Amino acid sequence: MGWKDLMKNVTDKATSVAETAQAKFEEQKQLSAIKKEEQNKKMEEMNERVTEYEQELLQNILSGFSGAPCIEVEDNILDFTKDYFEKLLLPANSVSASKITMYPYSDKIQKKAQKALREYDDTETPVFQFEGNKGEFILMTPTKLYIAVAFPENQTFVANVAVDLQQVSQLGFVSTEEGYQVVCNGVELFSADNVSEFDRITIEEYVRRLEEKDFEITETQIDEVIKKKIGDNILRIIRQYVFDDELLIYFAWGMDNITAKDFVVCTNKQILMLDREMLGATKNVKQFYYEDITSMSTDQKTSGWLEFALTAAFKLCNITIYVSGAQEKIQTLYTYEAERVIRVYQEYRRSIKQDERNARQVVVQQSAPAEDDVFTKLEKLNKLKEAGILTEEEFDEKKAELLAQM
Known part of the structure; x- marks a missing residue:
């Protein structure tokens, strides 16, 4: 077989293969x-x-x-x-x-x-x-x-x-x-x-x-619902650190430790931080009454890039509590949980301040009638003097006694 015949044979086979492939492609396309x-x-x-x-x-x-x-x-x-x-x-x-x-x-x-x-x-x-x-x-x-x-x-x-x-x-x-x-x-x-x-x-x-x-x-309703949610075991721990008349207003789980279950409790009087072992033993307890807290803030400070990424992704943060120059942290809460803790603190702190202002106003109001009573008596004395019942010396003596009561 000559060169031309060989090339023709190769070309024919290639053409046949291409036509077969094209036919299969068209068939597959139709299918x-x-x-x-x-x-x-x-x-x-x-x-x-x-x-x-x-x-x-x-x-x-x-x-x-x-x-x-x-x-x-x-x-x-x-x-x-x-x-x-x-x-x-x-x-x-x-x-x-x-x-x-x-x-x-x-x-x-x-x-x-x-x-x-x-x-x-x-x-x-x-x-x-x-x-x-x-x-x-x-x-x-x-x-x-x-x-x-x-x-x-x-x-x-x-x-x-x-x-x-x-x-x-x-x-x-x-x-x-x-x-x-x-x-x-x-x-x-x-x-x-x-x-x-x-x-x-x-x-x-x-x-x-x-x-x-x-x-x-109401606060009582909040207290009842929280107690149902947290269960008797956690409630027994909390009751060791709160008075009988205190109501639970907020509760949040911490997430900073896999082997321990931390949580924070807000009552109508204080914030309670507990670091609890999984088996139930309390190893660290901190209590802060609202009137003793000077301020609170949130932060997302982390020790590494991985922790920072997790914190940002899951919107986690810490709470810092400032008390008499000292600082304490509640570790890793969801941001809206941390914000709720701070709002509870602000609400009760504001209530305490208002009660103090009201108490001062009551004292002022109670002292006012005494002054009014002195002025009333002075008017009566003056009328007695004008009527000739009291001498000038007697009037001055009684007047000095009344003014001394103010």
Whole structure:
């Protein structure tokens, strides 16, 4: 075979291989297009079924409406929710394990809602959100209740509906063997397993208060809720350092040590810092009465880049307490926990100052009648002198005695 024939043979084979490859590519392309078309069709069918399920779910919820809304939102809903978050939800709460997010910390609720809810009105401020399993949740704004639930046929799809609060006659959180069942107008929405006792107490109490319009949170109520959350073992330790008439106003866990459980307690009289071993033995206790604290501040000072990165990422900080020239630290709290400790201190410190001012005013007011009484007697003496009953010398003598009482 000559050179030309050899080259032609090679070229023909190369052409044949290229044509075969091109044919297979075209075939694969067509198969991919068919497969994609089938997938799109299935997706459209699934979306249609999800839409039908959403309509059915919404209809069931509306059908269960009794005619009277259980929550009639007042103008002060945001102020009350902020107050509730600080005084009843935040104390002794396990932030990382909580399924509740509440105003004023609504940023992450907004982001999740914008992504998961088609009908979400992002001009409204989220009031609270409660999460279930597999991305399910309920979200309440001042006008609506948004519901996101897993589609029963395929739980990778999420169905969501929006219900006007005026058409919600029941919003319940029911304990079951599997966990916690969220119910609206008698319709079971989703389950939430591994719900902490913290969340169970706070979400049920929050909804109850909204339903009953019970917006006043007293120190005694705060004390009762904190005691339920922290349990008897921690309470026994605290009772060693507080008087019987003291009320627990705030409690936060420290996170600076893996082998020890630190915590800080604010009562209506003092701040108590405890460094506790995991087995329950207290090894370090510090007490600061509010009238003895000169100031408090937060800081994010860290000893290395890794610790600094963790502190910044999880929004952690320390509290420094200044007492008679000395400094003490409460180690590593979440920033909003540390800020709450400082606000509690400021509130009671201000109250103490006000009580001192009131006491001084009472003393001044009590002394005023004595002066008024002296002037009254002087007037009477003067009238007696003018009437000739007292001589000038007798008048001067009595006058000197009265003036000496001032």
